[in-house]
Amino acid sequence: MTTALPQTEYDPPKSSWWRRNQIGISPWLFLAPGILFFAFYVIFPIFQSFNVSFYDWDGLGDAEFVGVENYQELYWDDAFYTSLWNNLLWLVLYLLAIPGGLFIALFLNQTVTGIRLYKSLFFFPFVISQVVVGLVFTWFYDPTFGLLNSIIGTFGMGPINVLGDENYVTYGIILAGLWPQTAYCMILYLTGLNAVDPEQVEAARLDGAKGARMLWYVILPQLKPATFIAFVVTIIGALRSFDLISIMTNGGPFGESRVLSFYMFEVALSEYGFRMGYGAAIAVVLFLIMLIFIAYFLWSMYQEERTR
Template sequence: MRKNNNLWGYLFLTPQLLGLVAFALIPLGFAFVLSFTNWDGFGAKTFIGLENFIGQFKNPVFWKALWNTVLYTILYVPFGIALSLLLALALNKIKGKEFYRIFFFMPVITSSVSVGVIWMWILNGDFGILNQFLANFGIAGPQWLTDTSWVMISIAILSIWWQVGYNMVIFLAGLQGVSNSYYEAAEIDGASRFQKFRHITLPLISPTTFFVTIMSIIGSFQVFDQAFVMTGGGPAKASYTLVFHIYESAFMNFRMGESSAAAMILFVIILIFTLIQFSVSKRWVHYEG
């Protein structure tokens, strides 16, 4: 019976494993090989060693893309997680939370192009809805998508709105897994709402927070759609991200080797951040025994 169960387990895992190999591991290995070559996507590949990596580190455009990506991560991750948690706390105890959960999750399943086009209209500096709303209070809104100081903030705002429902649903699942007995015991001891949140809720949902944090950081380093649709990397490359740089190198400049090298560097950066988070998580992530 145990052998049959294992067989069925492997059988159900097979489609996912085949997809992982075909669409993740093989492309990753191919990109790794390409990163050591000079190739335009059509002719013969020429092995050039580490020249592509050295070229990336000497390229000011690469560093500009890296800085923009880091700035986006700083703006998107903490504010997105905080807003998702606040919404989950607000919806956790109210009636009709299923409706609100669907309402907040709807943007997540909307295509990136549609979201980008809608927000281009909202953030238009001349006749956008947001600036018209601010004008009612005597506030002159900025040129959200054409001002180098505001463009990454604008993209971060869009991304927070777009993905807040996904993280909110995950936090809701974590909150619903917290037993009421902890809160009842705390109330007997006279704990305030903030004390219950600080000493019960936050520690018990720390595994959920850890998961959301990792996925948010990984996603933030892979930001591309928003910048591609809304700004094309401009103005003056102020919204030019690492993935945009990889795309432009490969499919606009036909430098597949340089693009693969940039992709490998991005892979290493994400891997380092993930390993650091796993290492640090032992200090603040608490699992119930």
């Protein structure tokens, strides 16, 4: 390896101070551009948002300090509770992607000819943008020509206007979201299954374990890292849901499919007016919900780092 290095013709140690402190200073030089960028665009804006949430501001004129008024208004806002409830639905139902992904991964974890292509094609939905997924599912649900209604029509049911019915709309959008998310979890589990220790499986087989018991007691414990990552990305994905709602229903009908992320955007940047302060207050609530999970993820990572 070292032979490939060019002749070290670098300046001879003219400053012994640099030599002595090189290892202490270098990491900061390497970190500087990344930290500056990240602080400027990500860390500071978080605090600014907290600040803005105490003001009444249309984004252009002068901001007026209103204290906790935005939060008080939030407390009486029905649309806020609808969004919050839908966020909860997203969180819970989105987790179905994990068992779903595991199921497909188990189904595909074979070595027949062409299986690689099958795995790639099953993964396909994750690569497509959510905007296109949203469009595809909007047409799939369409009450006049959608495939869904054509199918249930042959059983003598329907038609159901999934996206136009306030009782079904959120479930319909979540289902569209589950499609790519399940594909993601599947690929995580396929990789995990690849690394399962074959000797343990054989030993368990000799002991008479098979089927569900084998899965539960032998395979799943070994898939723990994959499950953790699947859990992280699914939670984050559920709370970030925005694209699908914006494309499929734009929050409707009657705002019944809003979630916090969408409601915030609607309040701050749409024809409903530019209420930056109120929007920021909604964003703060969403951020605090996310913070619970972020703290848990970081804590898990910290435990891991310590054992290394």
